[in-house]
Every structure is written in C-alpha cells, then in structure tokens.
Amino acid sequence: MSVKILATGDLHIGKKSSALSTDAKELATKHTWEQIIKRVINDNFDVLVLTGDIVDRDNRYFEAVGPLQAGFNRLREAGIQVFLISGNHDYDVLRQTADQTKYRNIHILGANGRWETKTITINGQEIRFVGWSFPSQHVAINPLLDLKINHQDIPTIGLLHTDLDSKKSHYAPVRIENFFEHPVDAWVLGHIHKPQTIRDNAPLISYPGSPHALSPKEQGIHGPLQIMVESKHNIRFNQIPLSPVRYETLTINITKTLNEESLRKLVVDSIQEFKEENRDNLIEVRYLILDLLLTGEHSNVRKIEEWMSTIQEHFSYEEAINISVRKIDYDLMPAIERLTNLAQEASPAGLLAETILAIQNGNNTPLLNNLIKKWKDEAERINNAPVFYRLKTNHRTIDPNDHTAKREILTQCRRLLAELLIQKSEE
Numbered sequence: 008m009s010v011k012i013l014a015t016g017d018l019h020i021g022k023k024s025s026a027l028s029t030d031a032k033e034l035a036t037k038h039t040w041e042q043i044i045k046r047v048i049n050d051n052f053d054v055l056v057l058t059g060d061i062v063d064r065d066n067r068y069f070e071a072v073g074p075l076q077a078g079f080n081r082l083r084e085a086g087i088q089v090f091l092i093s094g095n096h097d098y099d100v101l102r103q104t105a106d107q108t109k110y111r112n113i114h115i116l117g118a119n120g121r122w123e124t125k126t127i128t129i130n131g132q133e134i135r136f137v138g139w140s141f142p143s144q145h146v147a148i149n150p151l152l153d154l155k156i157n158h159q160d161i162p163t164i165g166l167l168h169t170d171l172d173s174k175k176s177h178y179a180p181v182r183i184e185n186f187f188e189h190p191v192d193a194w195v196l197g198h199i200h201k202p203q204t205i206r207d208n209a210p211l212i213s214y215p216g217s218p219h220a221l222s223p224k225e226q227g228i229h230g231p232l233q234i235m236v237e238s239k240h241n242i243r244f245n246q247i248p249l250s251p252v253r254y255e256t257l258t259i260n261i262t263k264t265l266n267e268e269s270l271r272k273l274v275v276d277s278i279q280e281f282k283e284e285n286r287d288n289l290i291e292v293r294y295l296i297l298d299l300l301l302t303g304e305h306s307n308v309r310k311i312e313e314w315m316s317t318i319q320e321h322f323s324y325e326e327a328i329n330i331s332v333r334k335i336d337y338d339l340m341p342a343i344e345r346l347t348n349l350a351q352e353a354s355p356a357g358l359l360a361e362t363i364l365a366i367q368n369g370n371n372t373p374l375l376n377n378l379i380k381k382w383k384d385e386a387e388r389i390n391n392a393p394v395f396y397r398l399k400t401n402h403r404t405i406d407p408n409d410h411t412a413k414r415e416i417l418t419q420c421r422r423l424l425a426e427l428l429i430q431k432s433e434e
C-alpha cells in the first residue's frame with residue numbers, strides 16, 4: 008500500500024496577497040490554510056508535511072493561532088498525521104500552538120536545532136521522517152553537516168527549512184551535494200516561495216513553495232505537492248494548483264496595431280488565450296493579477312502608451328476569475344517607414360536614416376565608423392572603471408566589439424529618429 012502525503016510550507020498565516028484593492032477573504036493566507044485542511048481530509052491524504060514559516064513572524068499571535076489550532080483539531084479528529092518543522096518565521100510560535108501533549112498526531116521534528124527521526128506505520132507501510140527545526144530567527148551554519156542517520160530499507164522523507172546554494176545566508180544555508188551524503192529518499196524543503204523541484208528522484212529534492220501567491224514577485228502556479236510513496240525507490244509527486252491568487256506577466260507583440268480598437272482587441276484576446284492555455288491550473292484561482300509587457304515595432308510609440316492608458320480602465324470582468332492589470336511596461340521599437348527617401352535629405356533625420364540603413368545593409372559610412380569607434384572606446388573605459396570591477400570579473404560586462412556597437416547604435420538611432428519625426432509631425 009502507498010502512503011499519500013500533502014507537502015507545503017511558507018504559508019505565512021497572518022499575511023495576505025498584495026497589489027489588490029479588495030478585501031476578499033480569499034486573499035488571506037489563513038483561507039488557503041483552511042483549503043489545505045479540507046483537501047487533506049476530503050482527498051484521503053495520510054500525512055500532512057509542513058516545512059516551516061507556516062506562521063508569519065509579524066502577525067504570529069493575533070491572527071495565526073486561532074486558524075492554526077482549528078486546523079490541527081480537524082486533522083486530529085480525522086486521524087491524519089502531521090510532520091512539521093519550524094522555519095525562521097515560526098521558530099517560537101509553533102511549539103506553543105501545536106502542544107504535542109494535546110495533539111498526539113502532530114510531530115514537530117528537530118527542536119532546538121537537533122535532528123530528529125520518527126518512524127510510523129501507515130497502511131501497513133513503515134515510513135521514516137527526519138527533520139530539523141530553526142532554534143532561533145537566524146542560523147548561519149549548515150544543518151546537514153550535523154545529520155547522522157543510518158541506512159534503512161524503508162522510505163525516508165527529510166524535512167528542512169533552508170537557503171540552498173547561498174553561502175552567506177542567515178537561513179541555514181546548504182549546498183546541493185550535502186543532500187546526497189545521507190540515506191534520505193525524498194527531501195521536502197522550505198524557505199523559498201517559488202515552487203521548484205531541484206531533482207526528481209534518488210533523492211527527490213523539492214521546494215513545494217508557498218501554496219498561496221503573496222506578491223507580484225511570486226509569479227506562476229502555486230500550490231502544495233502531492234507525494235505518493237509507493238516504496239523506497241518509487242516516490243511520485245505532482246503539484247496541486249491551489250492558490251486563489253495568481254500573478255503573471257503577459258508579453259504582447261503590438262506590431263501592426265493600427266488603432267485603439269485593434270489594440271484593445273489584441274490585449275483582450277491575449278488574456279483570453281492565456282486563460283484557455285491555463286484552464287486546468289486556473290480552476291482554484293479567483294484573482295488573476297497581470298503585468299503586461301508590450302513589445303514590437305510601431306510608428307508611433309507614444310500613441311500606444313496613450314491608448315493603453317484608457318484600455319487599462321476597461322478591465323473588470325464579472326466572471327469566476329477577477330482579472331486586473333497591475334502595470335504595463337513597454338519595450339517598443341519605433342517603426343520607421345520611407346527610410347530610403349529620408350536618407351537623401353540633408354538634415355539630422357537624413358543622417359540618422361542613412362546610418363540605420365548602413366547598419367541594416369552591412370555597409371559603412373564615415374559617420375557610422377566614427378560612432379563605432381567612439382562607442383567601443385567609451386564601453387572599454389566603462390568596463391575598466393574600478394566601480395565595475397566585480398562585473399568584469401564575473402564576465403557580466405558587454406564585450407565592446409563591432410557587433411555590440413552596431414546593435415546599440417541602431418537602437419539609439421531609431422529612437423532618436425522616431426522622436427524627431429514625431430516632433431516634426433506635431434509642428
């Protein structure tokens with residue numbers, strides 16, 4: 008028989024999702040806590056695993072204790088085992104809330120920063136849990152260096168709240184290779200809010216991430232992990248998209264958009280398309296908060312920005328999903344027609360057009376050669392400035408060659424020319 012585990016962390020009960028102007032109850036993380044409890048009970052999970060920072064430090068007493076205890080009570084009544092560790096946010100509060108003399112089904116592992124193992128039998132299958140809890144708000148040592156457990160022929164699940172591959176962290180930093188040094192079959196981690204699987208077997212190493220997206224920085228699908236332990240060497244997992252809030256960036260190419268109406272249609276269609284493509288993982292989402300990035304070429308970049316400012320006011324869908332646009336960014340290139348004619352003119356606009364054509368056609372002009380030389384000299388000077396020394400040693404500076412020079416000059420010439428032409432048409 009298999010053991011069915013729901014694993015999550017970093018819920019930060021007491022917080023709510025930002026960048027929304029409503030006070031709906033779904034925005035509060037305690038609502039997602041209630042959803043998780045329901046899911047565990049209704050879908051017959053055997054174990055709930057919590058990997059720390061379930062309670063937010065700033066809101067820990069007044070807002071978190073009630074919902075947390077209500078949830079633990081329901082799990083106790085349903086006979087569900089809970090294995091948990093504390094993170095840097097809830098190192099002190101979990102112990103007070105989940106009093107283990109009162110809750111025989113709740114197991115806080117690794118108190119005082121000392122590794123602890125516990126083996127239980129579920130559905131006739133023995134399974135071992137090992138975990139380590141934050142003893143204080145900051146821990147600069149690597150906890151995996153202190154772990155000593157023996158090999159056993161039963162599945163072993165490790166719980167750790169940790170900053171992976173971040174050397175100078177105050178949040179129990181470890182390195183990926185440290186995980187391979189111990190007989191653990193699946194590591195479930197906490198601390199990082201973005202869900203990510205580092206390795207999918209032998210051992211499985213995964214951050215379930217925050218099950219409730221809290222800010223526009225936490226984009227994409229959020230939700231707990233379902234882990235099916237069939238045997239020591241057969242552990243399957245998948246994410247359950249449970250967050251009621253979803254932040255996303257949509258990139259929309261506006262090239263060839265002729266007027267306000269077609270721009271509006273393009274934007275609405277792009278959002279619709281996103282919803283279609285993500286239908287399966289938007290089922291639980293009530294609030295979709297979008298950042299739009301407009302790309303492409305247009306003859307009047309300013310017009311696009313003006314049209315978008317009125318479009319933004321039109322977004323409010325009376326649907327199951329409430330969609331809002333948080334911000335719009337532009338990465339637009341001015342499209343310039345009649346370059347060849349313009350290049351004949353003896354004017355600043357003519358010179359810019361001539362330079363653009365030369366770069367596009369792979370030709371040289373005295374002005375272009377001069378610009379390339381100046382750009383390379385200047386880039387070289389900047390690269391060698393002491394203030395950028397670290398960028399240089401990390402190979403993060405731009406290599407000043409003819410190719411990079413032409414690319415930058417082309418962009419700037421197009422911008423300048425577009426500005427000139429707009430000014431001209433407004434005169």
Ligand SMILES: [Mn+2]
Nearest residue numbers: 060094095198
């Ligand atoms: Mn943390």
